Amino acid sequence: MKILYFAWLRTEIGKSSEDISLPAGIQTVNDLLNWLPERGNNYAQALQKRDLLRIAINQDYADLDQKIHDSDEVAIFPPVTGG
Incomplete structure (x- = not known):
């Protein structure tokens, strides 16, 4: 799986993207967002305000319960935001 981080997430995590293999049991967007903070303090800090995050899977907006592969x-x- 390729994960892309944008804006302040990229700054907090320290990278714009990464390739990972999904661990066993990670099946949804919510599972992924619960697992990523375990990878380190930078992830935990960046992902702590989950209500501010938006997710896209293969360039389509996704809900937390959407399956991932x-x-x-x-x-x-x-x-x-735009203007």
């Missing part, structure tokens, strides 16, 4: 691209980003 090793072949997916998951983007995690804050709300986007």
Whole structure:
């Protein structure tokens, strides 16, 4: 799975993307967001305000209960505003 981090998430985590193999038991977006903070303090800090996060799977917005697979691209980003 490729995970992309945008805006302040990229800064907090210290990388813009990474490739991972999903651990056993990680089946949904929510599972992924529960697991990522276990990877280190930078992840825990960046992902602590989950109500501010938006998720896209393969460039389509996703809900927390959406299933994920090793072949997916998951983007995690804050709300986007424009003007």
